[in-house]
Amino acid sequence: MAKTASETQTKAATKSANAKTTGGGKRAPSAYNKFMAEHMKQWRVDNPGRPVKDAMSAVAALWRDAPENPNRGQEPKKKTKKAPAAKPARSSKKKLPSSSDTEAAE
Numbered sequence: 001m002a003k004t005a006s007e008t009q010t011k012a013a014t015k016s017a018n019a020k021t022t023g024g025g026k027r028a029p030s031a032y033n034k035f036m037a038e039h040m041k042q043w044r045v046d047n048p049g050r051p052v053k054d055a056m057s058a059v060a061a062l063w064r065d066a067p068e069n070p071n072r073g074q075e076p077k078k079k080t081k082k083a084p085a086a087k088p089a090r091s092s093k094k095k096l097p098s099s100s101d102t103e104a105a106e
Contacts, residue, residue: 031068035059 029037039059047055063069064076 031070032063035063035066035068039063 036059039062040055043055043059065072
């Protein structure tokens with residue numbers, strides 16, 4: 001008896017079932033993103049030729065005391081180092097001579 005195609009086995013049904021639902025596109029930029037975009041432009045104009053790393057550090061320092069910052073006046077969170085991952089134990093097995101090695105030695 002031959003199988004008949006059901007709705008879930010057709011190519012179109014499978015494609016729609018596997019499609020991800022994104023929920024409507026990109027999310028709105030946060031207050032930090034807006035602040036950085038606005039102030040980075042001005043910092044780059046005032047400091048041409050300086051590295052981006054300097055720009056990010058300077059503008060991030062401005063963000064700490066900015067009125068738009070919901071955490072203004074609070075100390076930044078302390079960074080903790082991650083524990084190193086456990087390495088697998090090496091086997092201490094010695095290589096045994098093979099039969100061809102013993103024959104060649106004789």
